[in-house]
Each structure stands twice: as structure tokens, then as C-alpha cells.
Amino acid sequence: xxxxxxxPPEATEHHGLHxxxxxxxxxxxxxxxxxxxxxYSAGKDDRVAKQxxxxxxxxxxxxxxxxPENQDTITSVLGTxxxxxxxxxxxALGKALLFDQLGQGGSFVGRRPVIIDKRVLQGEALIxxxxxxxxxxxxxxxxxxxxxxxxxxx
Amino acid sequence: xxxxxxxxxxxxxxxxxxxxxxxxTYITWITLAFMTTSSVAxxxxxxxxxxxxLACVFLYLVPAIVFLLPQALVAAELASGWSGGxxxxxxxxxxxxxxxxxxxxxxxxxxxxxxxxLAFVASTLAYVFNPDLADNxxxxxxxxxxxxxxxxxxxxxxxxxxxxxxxxSGLMIGTLIPGAILxxxxxVYLLQGNPSAAPMNAxxxxxxxxxxxxxxxxxxxxxxxxxxxxxxxxxxxLRNPGSEFPKxxxxxxxxxxxxxxxxxxxxxxxxxxxxxxxxxxVMQAFSAFFGHFGLTALVPIVAVALVCASAGGxxxxxxxxxxxxxxxxxxxxxxxxxxxxxNEHEIPVHILATQGxxxxxxxxxxxxxxxxxxxxxxxSVMTTQVYLIVYLLMFVAAVQLRRxxxxxxxxxxxxxxxxxxxxxxxxxxxxIIIGFVPPSQFENGSTGAYIALILGGTVLIxxxxxxxxxxxxxxxxxxxxxxxxxx
Numbered sequence: 001x002x003x004x005x006x007x008p009p010e011a012t013e014h015h016g017l018h019x020x021x022x023x024x025x026x027x028x029x030x031x032x033x034x035x036x037x038x039x040y041s042a043g044k045d046d047r048v049a050k051q052x053x054x055x056x057x058x059x060x061x062x063x064x065x066x067x068p069e070n071q072d073t074i075t076s077v078l079g080t081x082x083x084x085x086x087x088x089x090x091x092a093l094g095k096a097l098l099f100d101q102l103g104q105g106g107s108f109v110g111r112r113p114v115i116i117d118k119r120v121l122q123g124e125a126l127i128x129x130x131x132x133x134x135x136x137x138x139x140x141x142x143x144x145x146x147x148x149x150x151x152x153x154x
Numbered sequence: 155x156x157x158x159x160x161x162x163x164x165x166x167x168x169x170x171x172x173x174x175x176x177x178x179t180y181i182t183w184i185t186l187a188f189m190t191t192s193s194v195a196x197x198x199x200x201x202x203x204x205x206x207x208l209a210c211v212f213l214y215l216v217p218a219i220v221f222l223l224p225q226a227l228v229a230a231e232l233a234s235g236w237s238g239g240x241x242x243x244x245x246x247x248x249x250x251x252x253x254x255x256x257x258x259x260x261x262x263x264x265x266x267x268x269x270x271x272l273a274f275v276a277s278t279l280a281y282v283f284n285p286d287l288a289d290n291x292x293x294x295x296x297x298x299x300x301x302x303x304x305x306x307x308x309x310x311x312x313x314x315x316x317x318x319x320x321x322x323s324g325l326m327i328g329t330l331i332p333g334a335i336l337x338x339x340x341x342v343y344l345l346q347g348n349p350s351a352a353p354m355n356a357x358x359x360x361x362x363x364x365x366x367x368x369x370x371x372x373x374x375x376x377x378x379x380x381x382x383x384x385x386x387x388x389x390x391x392l393r394n395p396g397s398e399f400p401k402x403x404x405x406x407x408x409x410x411x412x413x414x415x416x417x418x419x420x421x422x423x424x425x426x427x428x429x430x431x432x433x434x435x436v437m438q439a440f441s442a443f444f445g446h447f448g449l450t451a452l453v454p455i456v457a458v459a460l461v462c463a464s465a466g467g468x469x470x471x472x473x474x475x476x477x478x479x480x481x482x483x484x485x486x487x488x489x490x491x492x493x494x495x496x497n498e499h500e501i502p503v504h505i506l507a508t509q510g511x512x513x514x515x516x517x518x519x520x521x522x523x524x525x526x527x528x529x530x531x532x533x534s535v536m537t538t539q540v541y542l543i544v545y546l547l548m549f550v551a552a553v554q555l556r557r558x559x560x561x562x563x564x565x566x567x568x569x570x571x572x573x574x575x576x577x578x579x580x581x582x583x584x585x586i587i588i589g590f591v592p593p594s595q596f597e598n599g600s601t602g603a604y605i606a607l608i609l610g611g612t613v614l615i616x617x618x619x620x621x622x623x624x625x626x627x628x629x630x631x632x633x634x635x636x637x638x639x640x641x
Contacts, residue, residue, distance in 0.1 A: 017308065017316040025320070029327070029462055036282040036454025066426040068446070069348055076445035077438065084438060087285035093294055096273050096520060096527035101436075102594050103534065104203070104371065107196035108467050109267045110380030112538045113531045113593035115367035120205055123428030146594040149367035152205055152427055153358050 049075040056130045063122060082131025085124065095142075102146070118148040181318045181391045183398035183405075188322035190385045190406035193470040195413040196329050196463045198274065199378070200336070201439030203414070204421035206371075207352030209361040213375045214414050217581075218407075222379040224578030225545065226407050227568040228552045229383040230400040234565030235555070237395065239387030239474070240548055241482040246559065247551025250486045251624060256547045257482050258620040260384065261475040263541040265509060266533045266615075269517035271468055272298040274436070275461050276521060281437040282454040294521045299514060305465060306510045309472040313499030314391045317473045324466020328459040330409075333417045335456075339447055340420025352422040366591060373588040376581055378414060380541060382406065383548065384474040387481075396565020436460070476505045487632025488623045494633065531595055536611030539589045543616055545582040549575040 053074040060067045068074060077083060105111045121143045128136040181189075203210045232243045240260060245253030276297040280287035287293040309317060344350065352358070361368055382403070392398040425442050437457055444452045480502035483489035495504045519526045553575045555562070568574055592604045 017312045017319075021308070021311075021316075022319070029458060032279075032458045032461075033455050036458055037451060039284065040282050040450075040454040060428070065428045066351060068351075068426065068429065068442075070446055072448075073442055073446045076448075076450055077442045083441075084281050084285040084288075087288060091289045092291075092522050092524040092527050093273060093277055093280075093288045095524055096270070096530065097277055099528065099531045099595060100270050100274070101202060103531065104199070105374050105377030105538070106194065106380045107198045107378070108193060108271065108381060108471060109263050109541060110377030110538055111199075111267075111270070112374060112377065112535045112589065113595055114370050114374050115591075116594050117205070117427075119428045123426075145597050147592070147597045148594060149364050151362055151364060151367050151371050153207070153209060153353075153360075153362040 046080065048080045049078075052078065052080060052130055056126060059126045059130060060123070063126065065119065065123060065126075078127065078131060080131075082127060085127050086132035086135060098142075115147055115149045115151065117150060117152040119152055121146065121148070180393055181315060181388070183392060183402040185318045185322055186385060186388060186392060186399070186402040187405040187409065188325050189318050189388070189470050190382060190402065191409040191413070192321040192325040192329070192463065192466045193381045193384055193474070194379060194406070195410040196467060197333055197336070197413070197417055197460060198436055198464070199414070200333075200417040200421055201425075201436050203418040204352075204425065204439070205427035206361060207422045207427070208354050208358040208419070210418045210422065211415055212360055213372060214378065214411065214418075216372060217376040217378060218411060220577055221376040221581040221585075222382065222407060222410070224549070224574040224581070225379060225382050226403050227574055228549060228571065228578060229386055230403040230566045231564050231568040231571065232548075232552055232555070233383075233386040233389045233399040233403075234396045235559075235562045237390040238481055239389070239478045240383060240544060241478045243555065244547045244551045245482065245486075247554035248547065250482070251620075252547055252551075254482055254486065254488050254623065255617070255620045256544050257475065257478040258623075259540045259543045259616050261479045261509075262615050262619065263537045264471050264475055265513055266516065266537040267471070268302060268468065268513045269298075269520040269530070270534070271464055272302055272517045273521045273527075275301050275464055278437055278457050278461055282457045291522045295518050298517045298521060301465060302468075302514060302517065303510060305468050305472055306506050309469055310497060310501050310503050310506055311499070312469075313501060314388050314473065316499075317469045318388075318391075321466040321470045324462045324464075324469075328461070328463025328466065329413055332456045332459050333413055335452070336417040336420045336443065339443070339449075340423045343424050343446070348423075350423040351426045354423075370588055370591050370593070373584050376585045377538060379410065380538075381471075382410075383544075385470060387474050387478050394565070396563070398565075400566035472506065473501070476502050476509065479505060483631075484633050487629070488620075488627055490628075490631060494631070531593070532607065532611070535589055535593075535608055536615055539586055539608060539612040540616035542582050542586045542589075546579060546586075549579040549582070 050071070053071050056074060056078070057067045057071065078085065099113070100111070102116055103111045103113045125136065125140055125143065128139050203213065206213060233239070236242045236246060239257075241253045241257035243253075244256040273294075276294045277288050279297060280293065308320060312320065361371060386399065389395045389399050392402075421439060421443055424446055425439055429442060437453065437460075440456055441450065441453050444450055444456070477500070479489070480494065480496060480500075484494050489505075493502070493505050493508070496502050520530050521527065553572055556571055590605045590608055592599070592601055596604055
């Protein structure tokens, strides 16, 4: 049984890791950022990209979904080929991310799935339909199995 | 749990594990507040919550009142009176066996949470460098192994001081600065005269009510604040734990609320709810957000920053529960001597290494085998149920400690503690009950089978291992000197 509040024993200021470890971590972070800036390519903003963005906008409107004010937002993210959305929607990692994103709660621990709104899945389905129709059907099969509800206020 | 109440065997004075004289370490209360914040909050949930628009404020504030506040105030009182964290509080308030259950539940949860975090790290880096990499098993495996074992190495070598520095830096680089940028850009967007993508009027303050789905949504968000109590295990690293821990806790509460609410709102102003891609992950929402402002060059920088925040949070989780498990293992002899070994920084290296091997195997299966990743959410549900048991025990222990040990000097005395504990207990119990409601992924199965599955998993992960530890322990595992020192 404790008789009193804990009193810290005699101690010295602790400096944690060797300074070179902090410097190495910092350098790795900076190098990764630089490589990222060099290698990251936003979507191509050409005529084809604009056409695709128009098609997507029409599909979103037809589905009764809101469209971005600025079409450039679509072209810069999705480009001509749908970007990362079309890259791996059905790989193991893509599936893992889909199911993780269907969850809610903690950023770290305490995250678990909920019953999501259909709108959240619909937008991605329309992107796949427009930019990579070959991947649309399988994705649609996958999300057809999901239970949804109207949890987002219109 | 009847066996939990069997008295412990008499200790024998046999030094079971390698004796190490640990040098205590000091950290400031602001550092501890940053550690706590980095264990709980990040921008990773912002796009997911942004789809609810203005209602995300409600979805964060209600759980803050019924779960975060009781948890924070109760943990502040307990940590200002007893060092050692949740194992010590529950051990003193209930019994050492219940203390073992509490700390095991906290520890077991983390084993299954790392794979999802590591998959997020791998996919975020792939998004920036080459999205095709996300399909490459070798790449995913290498990222998982390197990031996780680097974390284990830093936790083992850094001690509380080193982990605190790295976690604080991760929070600053990967959460506070990008979060501030998101909020400033969001405000600029509105000031430019653009209409908010999500309606921001009074009728959208509350989420849509559709019955059970809405209830799941609201109650599940209690879990956003899981882990606020976890860093209390480092309370003895503060110079004046009694006064500094409560300060750290209150500061962390404020930061966590700001980090959760403001960036999610900012994203909802700019990106319509249906235009976030779930499979392309969080970065797609950030790309769309920055793309609107013509700032796509920021995307890779923010991606690496988010990885830093995730890694920083992971370090705190590696260091916290394992330390609690070590403390109770040494004091009560609940684990074999091999697992009681610690290095000069008081880090349980063998527990960490064993956990690391198990986590690596699970994480690689999770990221590479589609059937495992498809079913993994079930483990998340089970382990969340297991983690909520910690809160049930903590709230009961707090009331018991007020009654049984009123003479213990607390640096902070929580107002209306019993009421706080009742509210917190009921909120935790509600979150457990809601955990039995089948989510989106469970479309065609029977609800009864789902409940049985979750219940079985909860028993298997949360209750069976501590029961086995108690059944199989040997008197020689208890270290008499540690028992003396902590009683």
C-alpha cells in the first residue's frame, strides 16, 4: 500500500539516445521528403485529363453527388489515369486500407469498423468507372457486399 | 475470473532475472503532454471524419464529455498518487490479479494495432514515391520490418527520455504543423468566398439519425480518445509527478480536441464527402485538398510528415504497455524470468523482442495476404473490446482507492470522482456493447454468430493469457526486492 505520493529518487537528467541517432533520423526524414518532392507526380493537367474530369463531374451530378467548385482539383489529383485510386484498389494492401478506412475511432488504438454511408463508396466507384473501367467491376462486387446506411446528413 | 482472486504464492528471494540498476530519467510535463497527444491523436482520421461535415464536432465533443473527461481526470488523480500506471492503480484498488488483467489487455491490444499502422506507413510512402509499389509484396514487407524494428531498437535504446523526444518531434512535424496548414488553408478557402463543400448550418450540427448505424457511429467515436491514460506509466519520470501529471493531462486534452476537430472541419470545407477514395487512403484526400490550392508540392512533404507522426505514436505504444507488463511481472512474478529482463533504460527488451517477432509475422500476413487483410477488421473489433476492459477496471479501481486509501496524498483530486467514474464506466460499457453490432463488412452472416465470434475472440485474447500466466507461474519468478520497492 502506498503511504504517500511518489517521490522521484535521486536522478540525473536523461538525454535519451546518442545525438548521432537523432541526426540520422532527421537526415532520413529530410532525404525522404526531397526524394518525395522529386518523384511525386501530380496528375497530368492536359486535354485528356480535362475530358476525364468533365466525364467524372457529369457522373457525379447524375448520381446526385456534389461536384468540386474547381475542376482543377480533379485534374491535379486524378490526371488522365486516376492516379493512386486506380493503382491498387484490389491488392492485399488496397483491401487492407479500404477496410481500415471503413473504421472509425482512434488514430492509433481503438479503431474499429462502423456502418458507413453509401456516398463514401459511390464516389470512388465513379472514379474507377471513369478512369480505369477494367477495375470497376471487381471493386463494385466487393463493395456490393458491404452493409451501408445513410449516416451522412444531406 | 474467480481464479484471479487466489492469493499469490509466498515469494522466495531468488533473483530470477538479470539485476539491473536503472537510472531514473526526467522529462518535462510538456514533453509528457506531447507524448500523450502523439499516442492518441493524428491527422490520419481527419479525412474519414471530414465526410460528416459539421456533425464531426458533435461526434468528437460528446465522447469528450462522457469518455475523455472522466478518463483524463481520473487518470490525473491516480497518476498523481501512485506511480506505475494502470497496473498499479488496478492492483492497489482491486487486486494484483486484476492489475495483471488490466495491463495485459492494454498490451495485447497493441500487438494487433501495429499491423494496420505499418500498412498505413507503407501505403503512404508508396503513394508519394511510386503508387505501383503498393502492389509489390517485397516493398511492403521491407517497409514493415524496417519501420517496426527501428521502432523497437529506438525504444530499447532511448529509454523514456529518447522516446519522449522522438514522439514530441513526430507530433510537431507530422501533426501540429500540417494540421495548422490545413486549418489556415481551409480558412483562406472560405475567406476567398468559396462555399463550404459540407453545409455549415445549425441543421447539420447533429449527425443523421438512422437508428443503430448512427448509434454505432457516435459510440464508436468514444474510442478516439483511447490511450490517454497509457503514458501514466512514465509518471515517475516527472520531477513533481503530483502537480505536473495533471497539467500534462489537461494540456494533452486540449491538443487532442484541436487536432481531431479543426483539420477534419477544414477538409470538409474543401472536399465533398464522396470524393475521398478509401483504397487510395488518407493521402488522396490531402492531395485533393492541396491540389485545390495548387500546392501539390506539399503532398510528399506532408506524407513523410504523417509517417513521422505515426512512427512517433508507435514508439509511445511500444514503450508504455510493455513497461507496465514488466513492472507487474517483476513485482508479482507473473511472467517467467526471461520476460522480466530489462536493460539499463528500464526497457523490457525480451518482452519487446518477442512482441516484435509476433507483430512482424502478423503484419506481413496482413499486408500481403488478401484473405487476412479482408478478415483483419474482426481482430480490430476483438482487441478494442479487450482494451475497453482496461477502462472498466480503471474506473472501478479509482472509486475503490478513494474509499480504501484516502490517506494517500494526491497531487490532484478529481472533483466528483464517483460521478466521473460512473459516467466513464457506463461509456466504456456502452462501447463494449456497441462492439457487438455487426459493421459494414459483415453483411450476410448471422448476428448471433458474430456476437459469439467477438465474444470468443475477446476471451481468447484478453482473458485466457493472464489466466494462464496465473495458473502456470512459479514462486521463484517473483523478485522479492522489486516487491519490496514498489509496495
